[in-house]
Amino acid sequence: MSPDKNPQTMKPLTAANKLGIYLPATPEEFRNSTVTRAQLEALRTDPPQWLIDLHANGPFPRDVVARKLGISNSGLARAGVSDSLTAEEITALLADPPTWLVRERENLVSVRQEADRVKEKEETRRAASNRPAKNLFGEK
Incomplete structure (x- = not known):
């Protein structure tokens, strides 16, 4: 199976909902960019420190x-x-x-x-x- 040439993207709000986090508390770079399914999966499997902190606190x-x-x-x-x-x-x-x-x-x-x-x-x-x-x- 070949990789998608045009990966499906989602708005930051949708990605935040899927991650169970509050969008206004995320970093500006997350709020201002679209997220692909691959990026979302990467955030789930290997979350950055800001995501770990949001889930905890x-x-x-x-x-x-x-x-x-x-x-x-x-x-x-x-x-x-x-x-x-x-x-x-x-x-x-x-x-x-x-x-x-x-x-x-x-x-x-x-x-x-x-x-x-x-x-x-x-x-x-x-x-x-x-x-x-x-x-x-x-x-x-």
Whole structure:
């Protein structure tokens, strides 16, 4: 297989999303250039120091912050939390959780429980509909 003559590129925001990092915290050279799939793979397999530091200390993008706090992205929005937090800020929130964080964690647990209940109910319904119908006339 020959190498591509025109490699597929992506915008820095797309590459940052794929790497799970907050774009404004990246070096200017990363923010101002397109990234090829080969470059993205190289960043994943042999990350430079700035990428290692971002993964360890942040600031983290909204979805990573929500996951680390154990709440939804919507929960962050309801709480008015900024788009990014550092590892230190997340640790401080987890060490002494404010009432909004406790409420959002409980909310996420209840939403997941309800989703599991609905899924189980749907599976039971599907299993029941796959059974052969009973013969009302007693015939075999």
